[in-house]
Amino acid sequence: MRGYRIEEHPILKFRRGRVVKFRFNGVEVEGYEGESVLASLYALGYRVFSYSKTGRPRGAFCMIGKCSSCLARVNGVPNTRICIEPVRDGLVVETQSGLPEIPSETHGDVSEEEIEADAVVVGSGPAGLQAALTLAGHGLKVVLVEEHFKLGGQLVKQTHRFFGDTAYYGGVRGFRIGELLAEKVRASSNIKVLTSTRVYGFFAEGYLGAATVTGEPRHYLIKSKYTIVATGASERLALFENNDLPGVMGAGGAQTLMNEYGIRPGDRAVVVGSGNVGLIVAYQLLQAGVDVKAILELRDEIGGWFVHAAKIRRHGVPIKTRRTLLRVEGHDRVEKAVSVAVDGGYNPIPGTEEAYDVDLVLLAVGLQPSYALLGQMGAVVKHVPELGGLVPVRTWSMETSIPGVYVAGDLSGVEEATAAFLEGELAARSILEKEGLADGGRAEVLHYLWNVYRMSPVLERARRGKLSVTLSEGEMEELRRGAG
């Protein structure tokens, strides 16, 4: 099997950990400490990690523990998302077929812990990190819960320098911001960090329930006066024939492989969607040594910012507007992709098919907010197409219809990372104000977010969407009475 490790990269240096040995379907394989099981296997050329009930192969898709594409059996435990399972010596990993049997024996005792804090922050992307640091910086006791084994959310795989203002990390590469903030969080004595831990629900008694997703089974009941939910968003699937074939991956999934782990996600690629995510991932593919055949865009115009489009155009990547993916072909992995032109009603025009000899098809067709937890908690949500789907209704302070429960980042409506930092800080400063710890910072952040940053014409759509779900305190009170 050929290796997919990236040896030379213009931006990133990959510091690989100690070699670990584990078994995959009975074969001894090697990976590096610090990476996920899936990453180690992908680097060796494995592409199929699971089979559907009807026997269809499934591969890597989201790479951040949000989808069900890579469910495998690890040390006998079925339904393990191997994309967020840290690789370690002696693991036994097996592909899973269909719905697994419930294991007859449990693995050790589950330990319990009750935690009390001033605030709990769910999610450690830009919004969660900024919120946790702001709260902790003013003396509040914070619990930060993250389901991945690493902090940083999607910052860790952004190699480009962020736009914006230097006050909000403009000009710094995304992964560096992630490292910087994670370091500050680790250094703060006011923040208790729980990684590899998923908040699974909220109890009427006022507890958040959380449980480890790997390693020692541990159960937490967390009680806090305030909650900030910043669970982010996940990638949408596009509809075309064989869209579940391994090699069809979310754009972010490919970013995880190449930018976090230094693994080339393929040799030749097609990207579907020309929003900023599609444009940026195409550029990063070029940096990782992948031949990008085309970006397909259903609409008349490129979706993302011109500067991102120009970067890939001048390296010879075509952006094909009014064209979409018709199907992919291959036995147990993508071998070919076929696109088709569309008419004004986005219907395929027969006879306009174009085939690409590729092993990778990246979907960058939008993100949808991960609202499951907030929904279970009972927050009022509204469907806003400009924001990616169902998002919670909130006040100008980012408080949801549940008093004391705040929202920030992509979960509040999909936007750029800068908006996530700002919303995280706004939520945190609103809490500080309620606690009588205000220093005037809240009004400044609110002003900057709405009257400076979001006034950019390129953010008009998101601004409009967010305005449509932002209520005054009075309106929210009315909604709460109605919702109760």
Add this chain to the structure above:
Amino acid sequence: MSFRRTGVLSVEELARLGIIPPEERMKKKPVAMIECPEEVPCNICVSACPFNAIRKETLYSRPRLEENKCIGCGVCVVKCPGLAIFVVDLRGEDALLTLPYEMSPPPAKGDKCLLLDREGRVVGEGEVVKAWSYDSTWAVTVRVPRDMWLHVRAIKVVKNRA
């Protein structure tokens, strides 16, 4: 076809947007071209310029270059997050073009390179005359045929492997 459809600024669009420096100015010393046609919420170039030659009225308005303050140093070339700034030097016989570069292999003085236009078409061969980097982004100065300074916007470095 507008740049919103193609991802490519045409010479007409560059002229209309006021991105092409005046001819008189070009003869004096190197000068930056800021190919940033949209109102994006970013002001990194403003703080990057050591000579305060770049202005933005708001965080998102289009950047304006005060050509008389610009000396063509290239600091903005490596700091612009959109990799949208180029420096043109038309004082000599050949044109010297400084462009941002974030690909492999790393460039070095004397390297041969293929010259690519805004659509990635190979439009000639050039030579790296200077290369320096900031935070992994290279500012590469290449010698290009005089009539190509407005068209070349990327390079493919060709290493002589002896």
